[in-house]
C-alpha cells in the first residue's frame with residue numbers, strides 16, 4: 001500500500017515536473033488520436049499540464065457538470081466496492097504519482113492514469129451515465145463470480161482499452177490507452193488485431209492485464225456502447241445459469257481498479 005497524500009502541498013517539485021512531462025507529452029500524442037469528447041473536456045475539467053492537479057478543483061467541475069466526484073483510494077479495492085462507487089457516481093483515484101524513472105512503465109495505476117485517463121470523459125454526460133449504469137448493473141450482479149468476470153471484460157475492452165470509430169478514423173476511447181504514451185503509439189505503429197465491438201465478442205474474450213494488449217475492440221458507433229448494457233445483462237444471466245460455456249479466464253479477486261497493462 002502506498003502512502004496517501006492528503007494535502008496537495010505535500011507534492012514535491014519533482015512530482016510537478018513528472019506530471020508536466022507526462023501531461024505535455026501525452027496531450028500532444030493524443031491530439032489526432034483521442035476520441036473528440038475526451039479532448040473537448042480537458043479544458044472544461046481544468047486538467048492542468050504544468051502541475052499535479054488539485055482534486056478539489058477537479059471535483060468542483062465534475063460535480064457541477066455530471067454529478068461525479070473523486071473517491072480517493074490508496075490501493076486497488078474490492079470489485080464490489082468499486083462497482084457500488086460507480087453506481088453512486090464516484091470514481092476511484094489514487095494520490096500517488098509515478099516517479100521520473102517510471103515514466104514509461106507501471107505495474108499498477110497511478111494518479112496520472114486515474115485522473116488524466118478517466119476523468120475527462122466523466123465530464124461527458126452520455127459517457128458518464130453509461131459508467132454509472134455499468135456500476136448499477138455490477139452492483140446488482142456483484143454476488144456472482146461468473147457475472148463479475150464477464151463485467152470485468154466489458155469494462156476492460158471499453159472503458160480501459162476501447163477504441164472507437166469517428167469520421168472513419170480510429171480514435172482512442174479507453175483510459176488505459178489515453179494515459180499511456182507507449183500504448184497509444186503501440187496501437188498506431190504496430191501490428192495489433194482490431195475487432196468490431198460486440199457484446200458477445202467482448203464478454204467471451206479473456207484478457208491479460210500484465211502485458212500490452214494485442215487485441216482491441218472498435219466501437220463503430222457510440223450508440224452501440226450506450227446500448228450494450230441490456231444485452232450484457234442477458235448474456236450474464238445465461239452464463240450464470242450455465243446456459244453458455246465460458247472461455248478460460250483468470251479471475252483476480254482484487255480487480256476493483258483495473259490497472260493499465262504494463263506500459264503506461
Ligand SMILES: [Fe+2]
Pocket residue numbers: 109113114118160175176257258259260
Ligand atoms: Fe483505469
